[in-house]
Amino acid sequence: MKFGRLLLLCILAWQPASIAQIHIVIPRVRHTLVPGVYKSPDGSCSATVSVNLMGGQTELKVANHLVSDVTGALWIPPHDLIYSVSPVYGMPGIYLYSCRSAKTHMLVAPKHRTGPYPDGTDYFELSGGQQGSKLFYYYVPDVQHLNLKELENKVYLRVLDLTSLTHEGTKN
Numbered sequence: 001m002k003f004g005r006l007l008l009l010c011i012l013a014w015q016p017a018s019i020a021q022i023h024i025v026i027p028r029v030r031h032t033l034v035p036g037v038y039k040s041p042d043g044s045c046s047a048t049v050s051v052n053l054m055g056g057q058t059e060l061k062v063a064n065h066l067v068s069d070v071t072g073a074l075w076i077p078p079h080d081l082i083y084s085v086s087p088v089y090g091m092p093g094i095y096l097y098s099c100r101s102a103k104t105h106m107l108v109a110p111k112h113r114t115g116p117y118p119d120g121t122d123y124f125e126l127s128g129g130q131q132g133s134k135l136f137y138y139y140v141p142d143v144q145h146l147n148l149k150e151l152e153n154k155v156y157l158r159v160l161d162l163t164s165l166t167h168e169g170t171k172n
Contacts, residue, residue, distance in 0.1 A: 024075040042078035045099030072126025084124040092120040133163040
């Protein structure tokens with residue numbers, strides 16, 4: 001089996017009753033998403049991961065929605081995509097894209113802004129780990145002080161609680 005097509009299945013004990021309990025994590029190698037096309041759990045939507053040939057950053061496209069500098073992504077059944085974005089070429093934060101409504105919602109916003117980074121200096125990266133309704137991600141307040149070799153240290157690990165998400169991907 002080719003690694004580029006490999007999907008990691010993670011079983012979650014997530015309580016919204018009508019939502020399936022399997023999340024599909026788009027695979028990464030050394031902090032970079034693996035290029036390919038990844039279908040939502042219900043098959044109604046797909047995300048394409050590619051590498052921008054001009055800048056080298058990872059791009060994510062879902063329907064007509066294109067995002068630059070994506071650092072992590074996973075499908076939440078049936079058809080919502082959560083993804084994290086770096087500030088270098090993108091708008092930093094953690095987002096949810098709903099295929100049903102074709103809308104994007106920011107779940108975690110950047111907190112620090114500077115002249116070179118007016119949209120935020122904060123670095124976000126989904127860790128790929130979940131526990132129940134909790135989604136884990138790595139966070140560094142200033143991308144200029146980011147050391148990818150040290151990123152997976154527990155000091156940088158944060159938690160996003162998904163229990164307040166509705167079926168349309170918005171927070172209650």
